[in-house]
Amino acid sequence: EVQLVESGGGLVQPGGSLRLSCAASGFTMSDYWMHWVRQVPGKGLVWVSRVNGDGMMTDYADSVTGRFTISRDNAKNTLYLQMNSLRAEDTAVYYCGRGYSSSSIAPWGQGTLVTVSS
Amino acid sequence: DIQLTQSPSSLSASIGDRVTIACRASQSISTYLNWYQQKPGIAPNLLIYETSRLRSGVPSRFRGTRSGTEFTLTISSLQPEDFATYYCQQSYSSPLTFGGGTKVEI
Numbered sequence: 001e002v003q004l005v006e007s008g009g010g011l012v013q014p015g016g017s018l019r020l021s022c023a024a025s026g027f028t029m030s031d032y033w034m035h036w037v038r039q040v041p042g043k044g045l046v047w048v049s050r051v052n053g054d055g056m057m058t059d060y061a062d063s064v065t066g067r068f069t070i071s072r073d074n075a076k077n078t079l080y081l082q083m084n085s086l087r088a089e090d091t092a093v094y095y096c097g098r099g100y101s102s103s104s105i106a107p108w109g110q111g112t113l114v115t116v117s118s
Numbered sequence: 119d120i121q122l123t124q125s126p127s128s129l130s131a132s133i134g135d136r137v138t139i140a141c142r143a144s145q146s147i148s149t150y151l152n153w154y155q156q157k158p159g160i161a162p163n164l165l166i167y168e169t170s171r172l173r174s175g176v177p178s179r180f181r182g183t184r185s186g187t188e189f190t191l192t193i194s195s196l197q198p199e200d201f202a203t204y205y206c207q208q209s210y211s212s213p214l215t216f217g218g219g220t221k222v223e224i
Contacts, residue, residue: 062119106164
C-alpha cells in the first residue's frame with residue numbers, strides 16, 4: 001500500500017526555521033515527482049513546491065522562493081521541506097503528495113501543522 | 119500565473135441530484151486540469167486527471183469535461199459520501215495552481 005507520512009510540524013517564531021519530512025512507503029520513490037501543498041485551516045489549497053525523481057529539478061511558488069528548499073533522499077524514501085525565514089502567513093497544514101499523471105497529485109499524506117507565531 | 123476560477127463557491131443539493139461544478143482557466147491549459155475531493159480534516163483525494171480521466175477506484179458517477187478554457191466536474195447522482203469540497207488544479211505550467219473550491223452541502 002502506498003503511504004506518505006509527514007512529520008516535523010510545530011510552533012515556531014517568526015523568522016525561525018523548520019524542516020518537514022515525508023516518509024514514503026509502498027513504492028519506489030525515485031520513480032516519482034514529489035510535491036508539497038499547504039492549506040490554511042478552513043481555506044483553499046496552495047501548491048508550494050515539487051522535485052523530480054532524482055532531485056535535480058525543483059520548482060517553487062513565488063511566495064516561498066528563496067526561503068524554502070525542497071529535497072529528497074531516495075535511499076531513505078524521504079522527502080523534505082526546509083523552511084527558513086518563516087512568516088505568520090506560512091501558518092498552514094503542509095501536505096506531501098506523490099506526482100501522478102501530468103503533475104496531478106495522488107496520494108497525499110495526512111498533513112502536518114506548522115504554526116508561525118510569537 | 120494561471121488563475122482558476124471555480125463556481126459556485128458552494129451549493130446545496132440532495133441525494134440523487136445531478137451536480138455540476140465549473141472551473142475556468144485564465145488562459146489555455148490544454149487538458150491539464152485535475153479535480154480533487156476533500157472532506158473535513160482529511161487530505162484531498164484525486165478524482166479526475168487530465169480533464170476526463172477517472173482515477174482507478176473512483177465511481178463512474180464522476181465525470182470531467184472541457185470546452186476551451188472552461189472545465190466541468192459533474193456528479194450524475196449525488197451520494198451521501200459525496201458531500202465535500204471540490205478543487206480543480208491546473209498542471210499545465212508552473213506554478214501549479216488550484217481553484218478556490220466548491221463546497222457541496224445538503
